[in-house]
Amino acid sequence: MEARRNNVEAFPSSEIESLTEIAYKVVAENFSMYPELQGITDEKVLNEIVKLTELKLPITTTAKNIDQEFYWQKKCQTELKNCKKE
Secondary structure: OOOHOOOOOOOOOOOOOHHHHHHHHHHHHHOOOOOOOOOOOHHHHHHHOOOOOOOOOOHHHHOOOOOOOOHHHHHHHHHHOOOOOO
């Protein structure tokens, strides 16, 4: 209550993760078990999950479930040595 009266944040957002950020991490960490993201319609949410998704996942899992160009560009640069951008 004291923080609210002084117009100061009681919990600085940089120190404590929001529930949304925690949810993104949980979905990304379990992507290999549940790779289909069909139920996610918000593009921002989908992009945040894909950003956190592990690049070392098998291409057979990620190829049919991830359409974001930034993911594939990063994966080609770090994991797939015989790829080039056209």
